[in-house]
Amino acid sequence: MKKTIEPRFDETYYTEVLDNGLTLVIWHKPLFTTTSCIFATPYGALDVSQTLKDGTVICDPAGIAHFLEHKMFECEHGDVMTDFSEMGANVNAFTSYSETCYTFSTCQKDITKPLNLLLDFVQKLEITEESVEREKGIIIQELAMYQQMPDSRLFNETFKALYVHHPLNEDIGGTAESVRSTTKQQLQECFQRNYHPSRMTLAIVTPLEPQKILNLVKENQSKKSFPEHLPLSRTSIDEPFEVANPHAVIKMDVGRTKVSLAYKFKPLLKSDKDRIAEEWAVRFLLESHFTSLNPDYQNWLDEGFINDYFFYEVDFGKDYAMMMFANETENALQFQTFIEQQLAELQNKTLSLKLLTQLKKRYAGQAMRIYNSPDDIASSIIKGLFCKVDYFTLIRLIESISQSQIQDAFQQLDFSNYSLIEITSKEK
């Protein structure tokens, strides 16, 4: 087991890749009471279509990764939630665009039982036709819940307006129709393809003795055998450069209209590290201009161009790149013009060294803060490993960003493809 000490952060962690390929990270936090674990696979909502090494393409219904996450909890005697609860451990799971994570946390001084249970239930799928059918009602209600929340609806509708074929255009959970069409066999095949230990990572943040934890994991894994894993990848999407819908108006029972202006860029065909560096470079510039760091920001609020809901988002993924600005306003076109003017201004703007230094100081402090929370540490481990830029590397990468890098990154963006999305009252 490799021990790493980060003296600047006063943090110590251990890593090991087991014989079956499972990556294990144990983060030692001796002063804490809580142990927080995440067992994760890099399989999320965007992996709805996968290509095997021999070129075979497998397409599943939208939302299948999320559906599978729900069904993993089932076991022959019911569901594992009850088992975890009896051990005094909180179990949960979530599916994002790029990963599915199973978590538990507990303050118990002996985590043998919950840790073994986590490893066992995530590595074994036990479902029946009947239980798959029963789950559909629950998931459809979950989708309905998010559908009626204006904020999450704004995000979903933004992606839907931007993307024609890319799976970003669907909710992480899919649609009621895709959920209804999902079969037991499809779930089993997804499990076999994506839950092999060589694809997965186990992150454990704990006050307990790391060597003892490693032994527990090794002992558990040594009793299991797994079929050979067939390499696979997310199927590349032939996504047009143009947006799916330049202007979407969604009617909801809301009192205040929410607007999003979103830009679709060509994906950055670069290494993970360079792509993330470029996203941060753009973020630096947006943060300096579209927040209170800009002296004009107060005028924008006072003159009603934006309100306190206003935010921006930038996301350069492996096979997509986008930027969005959101606000509450009854005049969407005025908001569009306002953002366009600001972006034009930014084309010729250089971030001052003073502001760059100030922002780096802020991000350095914020980076340190995640070490206050076992859950946050575990999440950052998974995120870092799956995007191949670990958290410490990310911090150093942010600290190294230069003024010219920021300017170059921004000037390369082509803002000609965009969608305007309005979530507005039914009565308008």
Place this chain on the structure above:
Amino acid sequence: MKSEKKSAVVLQLQNTSKFKDILISVRFLCPLSRKDALTRSILSAMIQDRSEKYDTKQKVTEALDDLYGASILSRTLTYGKAHMLEFRCKVLNEKFCTSAHLEKQFELVHQFLFHPLFIQESFQEAKDNLVDAIRRKMDKPSSYASNQALMMIGKDSPLMETCIPELEEIEAITLDDIKNTWNTMMNENHITVQVQGEIDEDVIRHYVHRFLPFQSSNELCETEYLIHRTDVQEDMQTKAIDQTMLIMMFETGINASHPDFWKLRCANALFGQLPTSLLFQEVREKRSLCYSISSSVLSFEGCMSISTGVSIERLEETKEVILKQFERMKQGDFSNQDLQTAKAMLKDSILSTADDMNAMLNFEYQNLLLHQKRSIDDFIACIDSTQKQDIVSLFQQIKHRVTFVLKQEVSHEEDN
């Protein structure tokens, strides 16, 4: 956590090297009234927005960034019959930085609390933001439905003072109201200062004395009360939404300092708080009626609420199943194992507060409000001592009082 009363304020210090930050929290407590609560909401927003020295948002941000992305937060909260305004400042421990800045952190807190900027522009912005926040809340079906249910069970009680205000009430507040409220807060409220992190307690006492020189602090005001209704109410409204919201409210007769409070917490965990609870298992897992269902206890009011979202076609079935689980609790129709599981989970949740900065401060503050000095171990002992018969007796006293339904329009499109 050490608690001491020094001159005007209560000072609570928690010395721990567990966290990377130093957290300063100043809490102002006064009796709850609707107008004060609204005025203090606006004041809270103004306090954290700007100050005399940092008179623009840009200057505030610069000052915070200079302290390695320090965060400030001002918020308001009700504790039963009392209203609290808290100002919180979190800064990275200077041992991780190249320069010493604990003194600067206290200076910053001093500036925001003692030298707020009361100008018309900032006032209007805070009012506009509050109106927008209320609209946002009303647009969220779950928040709207919960508010309606609270208004029903809280009629003629202090709970009404905390319900979502009308826009006219906000409009009527003036800048002078804000100034007067700030004066009252600084001079007549009960004030508690909490400092947490790796600290030298003598240094902290010195800084508190120097930078937070409050002149007077009133005694603690009353907080808890018991909601008591004699009627049973049902109401239904319709909205163009995708899911029907169902809220049920119950009167428990038990609030936070009641000797049976932790028995109630065990009962609630068993009934609907946990994924292993009767409600979750019967309503979601067995019948697939919903995605989310939970019950929660209102500690300072003596209430319990259940909240879920279902399809309109299965609303009546859901109500029946919920009430059946309520009856099961009254009849003791649950196993000892179920109870042991609920207790184990509750204990774990209490233990985990020790790993959360904010939770620890809230824990100590609640002790203060309830005039008690109880430790996590004391609460664990209360949970351990809870028996099945305790739960049954307690549930037999609980009364179902309110059902509110925010119904989805049937004509609304079913999917997407």
